[in-house]
Amino acid sequence: MNTSEFILEKVSPVFNKQGYVGTSLTDITNATGLTKGAIYCNFSNKEDLALQAFRYNINAAITPLFTLVAATEGSINKLYAVTNYQRSYYELVKDRGGCPMLRAGIDTKFINPLLFKAAQQLSQKFIIGLTTIINDGITANQINENTDPVKYSKIILSLIEGSSLLAFTHNDESYIANAMxxxxxxxIAAITK
Structure with a gap:
């Protein structure tokens, strides 16, 4: 593991727990045991480190979902793969400070446009992915042809992210389980043929 990877491993959960704004350089140096100079030898500034930490958190928490869905056959099975993954999501990210997309989207909107844009793009990737799954299901005659793919994708993502917010707010993963x-x-039952 090189120094940059070491730094990201140590500070990514700190950024996600304390917020991308609320994490100070002291927090970063305390988490890594490295000096400010060592940090800035590997990252151009705090915003660069925060963006890389966000990507690290996404790779740990959300990229496995994308991999799972890509390996699943059939649109309905893909949708169930999403909800099944989310059922274990709370345990996956609870010690890392919660959902990184949700955290970055809320925390950075007005103060770190680059990081906010990365969170926004990830959210859009979710919508596009869900829309594609539903469209493919319509084409394969698995999903009703009168289904609005974008509308249902937005509803599904809203339930996922909203239940995640409530689960972490109340330390109660049943919000996620109930939403899934x-x-x-x-x-899924309503749109399935």
Whole structure:
């Protein structure tokens, strides 16, 4: 592991727990045991480090979902793969400070445009991915042709992110489990042929 990777491993959870604004250089040096100079030898500034930490958190928490969905056959199975993954999401990210996309999207909107844009692009990637799954299901005659793919994708992502916010706010993963059950029994059931 090189120094940059070491720094990211140590500070990514700190940024996600304390916020990308609330994390100070002292927090960063305390987490790594490195000097300010050593940090800035590897990253151009705090904003660069925050963006790389966000990407590190995404690789740990969300990229495995994308990999799982890509390896799953059939649109309905892909949608169930999403909800099944989310059921274990709380345990996956609870010690890392929660959902990195949600955290960065809320924390950085008005103060770090580059990091906010990265969170916004990730959210859009979710919408595009879900829309593609639904469109493919319509084409394969698995999903009702009158289904609005973008509308349903936005609803699904809203339930995922909203339940994640509430689960971490209340330290209660049942918010996620209940929302995923609702997606399965109400949304997926309604659009399935």
């Amino acid at each position: 059950d609702f997606i399965d029994s109400t949304i």
